[in-house]
Amino acid sequence: MTAAIIDLQSVSRIYSTGRVEVPALRDVTMTVGEGEFLAIVGPSGSGKSTMMHIVGCLDRPTAGTYRLAGTTVGDLDDDGLARLRSRTIGFVFQSYNLLPRTSALDNVAAPLLYQGVSRRERVQRSTAVLDRLGLRDRLDHEPTELSGGQQQRVALARALVTEPALILADEPTGNLDTAAGAEVIALLRELHRQGRTIVLITHDTEIAAAAQRQIHLRDGRIVA
Amino acid sequence: MSIFELIRLALSRLGSSRLRAALTMLGVIIGVASVVALVSVGQGTTSSITSRLSSLGTNLLTVNPGAARTGNTFGAAGSSNSLTTDDADAIRTLDDVAGVAPELSSQQLVVAGDSNTTTSIVGTTPDYMTVRAYAVWQGSFVSDVMVDQRLNVAVLGATTAQDLGLGADAIGSSVSIGGLPFQVIGILQAKGGAGAQNPDDQVIVPISTVQKYFEGGDTVRTIGVSVSSAPQMDTVKAEITALLRDQHELAADASDDFTIFDQAQLLETASSISGTLTILLGGIASISLVVGGIGIMNIMLVSVRERTREIGIRKAIGARARDILSQFLIEALTLSLLGGVIGVLVGLGVSALIARVAGWPFTLDATTLIAATGFSAAVGIVFGVWPARQAAVLDPITALRYE
Numbered sequence: 268m269t270a271a272i273i274d275l276q277s278v279s280r281i282y283s284t285g286r287v288e289v290p291a292l293r294d295v296t297m298t299v300g301e302g303e304f305l306a307i308v309g310p311s312g313s314g315k316s317t318m319m320h321i322v323g324c325l326d327r328p329t330a331g332t333y334r335l336a337g338t339t340v341g342d343l344d345d346d347g348l349a350r351l352r353s354r355t356i357g358f359v360f361q362s363y364n365l366l367p368r369t370s371a372l373d374n375v376a377a378p379l380l381y382q383g384v385s386r387r388e389r390v391q392r393s394t395a396v397l398d399r400l401g402l403r404d405r406l407d408h409e410p411t412e413l414s415g416g417q418q419q420r421v422a423l424a425r426a427l428v429t430e431p432a433l434i435l436a437d438e439p440t441g442n443l444d445t446a447a448g449a450e451v452i453a454l455l456r457e458l459h460r461q462g463r464t465i466v467l468i469t470h471d472t473e474i475a476a477a478a479q480r481q482i483h484l485r486d487g488r489i490v491a
Numbered sequence: 492m493s494i495f496e497l498i499r500l501a502l503s504r505l506g507s508s509r510l511r512a513a514l515t516m517l518g519v520i521i522g523v524a525s526v527v528a529l530v531s532v533g534q535g536t537t538s539s540i541t542s543r544l545s546s547l548g549t550n551l552l553t554v555n556p557g558a559a560r561t562g563n564t565f566g567a568a569g570s571s572n573s574l575t576t577d578d579a580d581a582i583r584t585l586d587d588v589a590g591v592a593p594e595l596s597s598q599q600l601v602v603a604g605d606s607n608t609t610t611s612i613v614g615t616t617p618d619y620m621t622v623r624a625y626a627v628w629q630g631s632f633v634s635d636v637m638v639d640q641r642l643n644v645a646v647l648g649a650t651t652a653q654d655l656g657l658g659a660d661a662i663g664s665s666v667s668i669g670g671l672p673f674q675v676i677g678i679l680q681a682k683g684g685a686g687a688q689n690p691d692d693q694v695i696v697p698i699s700t701v702q703k704y705f706e707g708g709d710t711v712r713t714i715g716v717s718v719s720s721a722p723q724m725d726t727v728k729a730e731i732t733a734l735l736r737d738q739h740e741l742a743a744d745a746s747d748d749f750t751i752f753d754q755a756q757l758l759e760t761a762s763s764i765s766g767t768l769t770i771l772l773g774g775i776a777s778i779s780l781v782v783g784g785i786g787i788m789n790i791m792l793v794s795v796r797e798r799t800r801e802i803g804i805r806k807a808i809g810a811r812a813r814d815i816l817s818q819f820l821i822e823a824l825t826l827s828l829l830g831g832v833i834g835v836l837v838g839l840g841v842s843a844l845i846a847r848v849a850g851w852p853f854t855l856d857a858t859t860l861i862a863a864t865g866f867s868a869a870v871g872i873v874f875g876v877w878p879a880r881q882a883a884v885l886d887p888i889t890a891l892r893y894e
Contacts (some may be wrong), residue, residue, distance in 0.1 A: 320888055323807070325807060325887050325888050325891075326888060345811070345812055346811045346812060346813070349806065349809055349810060349811040349812075349814075350809070350811070352807065352808070352809050353808070353809025354809075358807050358808065360891070364800070364803075364804045364807070364891065365804075366801055366804060366805070367801065368507045377805070377808055378808040378809050380492060380496060381492065381805075381808065381809040381810050381811070381814055382809065383492070383493075386496075425808065429809075
């Protein structure tokens with residue numbers, strides 16, 4: 268087995284609202300190796316959003332340990348998490364989450380801004396990635412001037428521009444029609460072929476079928 | 492993130508909502524403009540008062556007679572006849588006295604050809620020029636010999652000469668003052684001023700002449716004393732007091748039968764009043780600057796709310812809390828500084844206009860400009876910090892879910 272990028276050991280995440288404790292993840296153990304394409308599948312309420320937050324270093328586990336690319340996440344403060352996200356993860360969200368009133372180019376360049384990359388290099392790298400995703404002639408377009416499929420491709424470009432160890436896609440086809448959705452899935456498969464590690468989170472088993480391996484969540488536990 | 496990146500980000504953000512940015516800045520613009528304009532008005536008033544007072548004579552002490560007293564009835568100050576030419580001569584012997592000019596004046600009708608005017612005829616000595624800071628425009632001033640000889644010679648004030656239709660060629664001509672013939676020997680340089688206290692509307696003659704024809708006796712109305720340097724003012728004042736008490740043979744427990752008026756004191760009082768006024772005006776104007784700052788805070792808070800999702804996205808893709816903090820802080824700072832700079836320009840324009848209308852010199856005071864700009868920057872930071880902190884501490888998950 269190749270080196271593990273994601274290594275979850277008995278991870279739990281419990282939300283406390285007042286006196287009630289709601290466990291969203293219970294004792295999850297999972298590893299994802301380099302170059303894998305994994306789908307995490309589950310209906311709503313199964314804990315897959317929490318899983319996304321934990322894996323994406325937006326949240327810390329309540330119990331258990333999570334190591335991402337060799338770094339133990341639980342030990343980090345907020346800035347540490349931000350730095351880890353910046354270096355290691357490229358996010359693709361269901362609702363694209365592009366910066367409003369910002370050109371496609373600047374959107375893709377934004378993660379590089381927080382890595383302290385020079386403006387010239389930011390433009391160069393962002394243009395290259397957008398070019399690769401067929402958006403060469405959309406560099407100056409703002410999100411509202413792009414179709415859903417194009418927006419999601421811009422989001423994908425933004426996830427790729429930092430050359431992250433992990434692409435984390437949260438229902439990337441959720442807001443797209445079938446054709447555009449298929450296109451995004453095809454792109455993810457293409458990236459996987461190029462050797463990228465991809466974790467796809469979805470409720471749609473059909474979409475999940477595109478992945479190399481599937482993990483099914485129910486009530487915060489891995490069931491398959 | 493470098494400061495330039497942050498400024499670029501802030502400018503592009505403000506550029507995308509120009510109207511809102513302009514309205515937000517307006518508060519700061521008005522605040523800074525009014526601080527600059529009002530402080531400049533205050534300083535203009537101060538310098539105008541100061542220059543007007545010093546045109547009356549520098550380091551000037553004015554000795555006036557005390558109140559006339561009949562039994563227990565006191566007259567107005569200056570109504571007694573306690574000062575004489577001898578007193579003036581005695582004062583002249585003191586150290587540090589640059590000039591002594593006794594004055595005795597009388598209202599008389601002055602006639603030159605077809606023109607006439609009733610004005611004040613001031614009898615005095617040559618020192619009057621130094622003491623009251625006059626200069627001769629044409630001809631010459633009253634000399635010691637003329638005083639000794641009680642000559643009927645007259646030096647006309649600029650306004651008086653104008654009223655009588657006399658110019659440079661009038662030197663040597665004859666005018667009638669109170670029915671007596673006087674020879675015009677000079678015309679004074681105009682000092683500027685108007686109304687009842689116009690320093691240019693008077694006729695100067697030897698004091699002995701006034702005593703001889705118009706007022707009689709050897710009393711004088713006022714003795715102007717010019718002190719050689721400002722630090723000596725108090726000493727000389729004390730010396731004059733002692734001297735005059737001695738001259739007038741006053742008992743040790745008797746009160747002075749004269750008063751000494753200190754020009755410097757007046758100047759000091761006047762500038763301290765207008766200085767206080769300047770601070771007051773500036774203070775009131777600062778309130779509007781603070782209100783402008785609250786406007787910025789308000790807009791930044793709204794902005795943080797509206798852009799919650801953007802903040803979430805930025806955090807997800809690697810922005811640290813301090814990146815978000817500095818982004819919003821720089822945005823507030825850009826707003827307030829830009830407003831401050833525009834406000835300074837507007838304020839300068841307004842104060843130049845006021846200076847023009849009021850007729851005092853327009854001065855560009857670097858301290859005010861730096862202070863106003865610095866203050867507006869401070870307003871941006873003070874009122875920007877809280878909204879920026881709100882933004883920085885947002886939890887990325889919550890922020891991303893925010894609709």
